[in-house]
Amino acid sequence: MTGRDVDQHERAATPLELLFDLAFVVAVAQLAASLAHDVADGHVAHGAGSYAMVFFSIWWAWMNFTWFASAYDTDDVPYRLLALLQMAGVLVLAAGVPAAFDDGDFAAVTAGYVLMRLAMVAQWLRAAREDPAHRAVALRYALGTAVVQVAWVALLAVSPEVRVVPFVVLALADVAVPVWAERHGVTTWHAGHIAERYGLFTLLVLGECVLAASTALQPAIAEGWGADPVLVGAGSLALVFSLWWLYFRRPIGPALAGHRELAFLWGYGHYALFAALAAVGAGLEVAAESLAHPVEAPDAVVGLAVAVPTAVVLVLVWALHAPLGAAPVRRLAAVAVAVVAVLVLGASAGSLLPVPWAVVAVAVAPAALVALSVLSSDPAPERVRAAPHPR
Numbered sequence: 001m002t003g004r005d006v007d008q009h010e011r012a013a014t015p016l017e018l019l020f021d022l023a024f025v026v027a028v029a030q031l032a033a034s035l036a037h038d039v040a041d042g043h044v045a046h047g048a049g050s051y052a053m054v055f056f057s058i059w060w061a062w063m064n065f066t067w068f069a070s071a072y073d074t075d076d077v078p079y080r081l082l083a084l085l086q087m088a089g090v091l092v093l094a095a096g097v098p099a100a101f102d103d104g105d106f107a108a109v110t111a112g113y114v115l116m117r118l119a120m121v122a123q124w125l126r127a128a129r130e131d132p133a134h135r136a137v138a139l140r141y142a143l144g145t146a147v148v149q150v151a152w153v154a155l156l157a158v159s160p161e162v163r164v165v166p167f168v169v170l171a172l173a174d175v176a177v178p179v180w181a182e183r184h185g186v187t188t189w190h191a192g193h194i195a196e197r198y199g200l201f202t203l204l205v206l207g208e209c210v211l212a213a214s215t216a217l218q219p220a221i222a223e224g225w226g227a228d229p230v231l232v233g234a235g236s237l238a239l240v241f242s243l244w245w246l247y248f249r250r251p252i253g254p255a256l257a258g259h260r261e262l263a264f265l266w267g268y269g270h271y272a273l274f275a276a277l278a279a280v281g282a283g284l285e286v287a288a289e290s291l292a293h294p295v296e297a298p299d300a301v302v303g304l305a306v307a308v309p310t311a312v313v314l315v316l317v318w319a320l321h322a323p324l325g326a327a328p329v330r331r332l333a334a335v336a337v338a339v340v341a342v343l344v345l346g347a348s349a350g351s352l353l354p355v356p357w358a359v360v361a362v363a364v365a366p367a368a369l370v371a372l373s374v375l376s377s378d379p380a381p382e383r384v385r386a387a388p389h390p391r
Contacts, residue, residue: 001072001079001130003188011193013200014075016083020065023087025204027058027094028278032208034101036282039305040289042296049164050101051282054109055275056171057093061086061116063267064145066197067178068120070189072127082119089115104160114149121146137185144177175268191257198270202247205274209240209281212288219292228291231356235363236284239310242366243277246317249328249373259324266320273316279309287359299350303358307346310362311339314369328373338365 004011031054038047065086073079089112096108121142128138151170158166213236221229256266283305289295290302297305318335321327329335342365349358 001074001127003071003131003134004073004190006188006190008190011190013193013196014069014073016075016080017066017069017073017197018200020083020087021062021201021204023090024058024062024201025208027090027097028055028205029208029211030094030097031055031058032212032278032282033285034097035279036212036285036289038101039282039301040286040295040297042301044297044301044305047101050104051279052275053106053167054093054097054100055278056271057109057113058090059271059274060171060174061090061113061120062201063270064117064120064178066201067187067189067194067267068123068127070193070197071187072123072131078126079123082123085119086116089113089119104163106163107156110152110156114152117145117149121149134185134187137181137187140181140184141177144180145174148174148177179264189263191260192253194263194267195251195253195256198266199248199252201274202277203244205277205281206240206244208278209284210236212281212285213237215285217288217291219289223292228354228356229288232284232288232291232359235356235359235361236288238360238367239280239284239306239363242363242370243280243310243313243317245370246314246328246366246373249370250321250326252321252324252326255321255324255326262323265323269316269320273313273320276309276312276316280306280313283307283309284359287355290355299355299358300347302355303346303349303353303362304343305346306359307342307362310346310366311342314339314342314366329369330376334369334372338369341365 031051035047035051038044038050065083091112092115093109093112096106096110096112099105099107100109124138124142124145128135128142131138148170151173155163155166155170213233217229217233256262283302286295286297286302286305290297290299295302314335318327318329318332322332342362345353345358345361345365348361349355353361
């Protein structure tokens with residue numbers, strides 16, 4: 001475990017990493033379903049708060065494994081067994097999602113998260129022993145991660161009513177560990193590999209959107225192929241396809257290699273992007289569910305459940321790609337217009353538009369951005385040669 005080559009040719013995700021992602025998809029699916037149930041029952045604020053907290057644990061555990069693997073993937077027996085331990089942790093976390101939403105009981109979520117993070121402590125200690133050049137960085141990662149896990153366990157003793165502020169403090173402490181650790185050196189992550197890993201997770205979350213809408217449409221379709229299920233299904237597919245197109249419009253690996261100083265912006269910014277993509281799936285599930293039986297949430301809330309996360313995705317896709325010179329749409333004004341249109345059309349559900357038509361209308365704005373990006377005369381960015389590693 002001496003560190004991978006940052007300029008390795010055609011560095012690709014391994015089968016172990018793909019299996020690892022599948023375990024995390026289970027947790028994302030469970031979380032999105034719980035959010036959808038809360039929104040459908042009219043408990044939007046409670047669902048959004050619980051969703052943001054649990055999604056943080058999923059995203060941060062996945063992100064740490066991903067960047068560590070980019071630098072130190074040995075794929076030997078100890079490495080694989082520790083990855084298996086992390087997959088066990090995410091399954092424990094997924095099993096605890098209903099209790100976290102229904103009762104505010106985060107014991108299982110915390111147990112699964114701490115299990116994943118302690119496995120990473122073991123990985124960093126091994127890297128510290130076997131890679132002398134980066135020993136100080138690896139030890140800082142191990143120490144910082146271990147200390148914060150003790151605090152997460154202690155947080156279970158805090159009453160759920162006052163847990164939000166301590167949670168935010170500990171989340172900030174957790175995300176500060178890499179910043180603190182890499183002040184003493186830089187790990188040897190591979191830009192192309194990181195871009196691919198983030199792209200693969202984006203695809204998996206988009207797949208959850210399709211699955212959520214499909215599952216929720218089944219009861220409506222069972223009663224007969226009416227126009228409403230067809231509209232929601234078509235709108236859902238168009239929306240997911242447009243968001244996929246925008247995210248993958250331009251190559252990221254070469255751009256990230258040329259802007260390694262933006263690694264933290266790219267990595268951390270995907271928390272909100274991934275969370276919003278999964279929330280789109282939850283919103284589509286609520287919209288489809290409303291066709292089969294009445295839901296407690298007003299139609300406008302159902303429309304906004306699709307529109308708000310869609311707007312967040314549009315903003316973040318531009319904000320994360322633009323600094324790398326790889327924005328799918330060059331003009332921020334076009335993105336701003338699309339965001340406003342999405343929010344207005346989502347809020348119009350029940351007043352100006354029935355819910356099925358509102359879903360279709362929300363999908364129109366991202367599709368228009370896709371058309372603009374395709375018809376634009378802006379050339380695709382030139383492929384950027386990987387910059388030498390700072391160390």
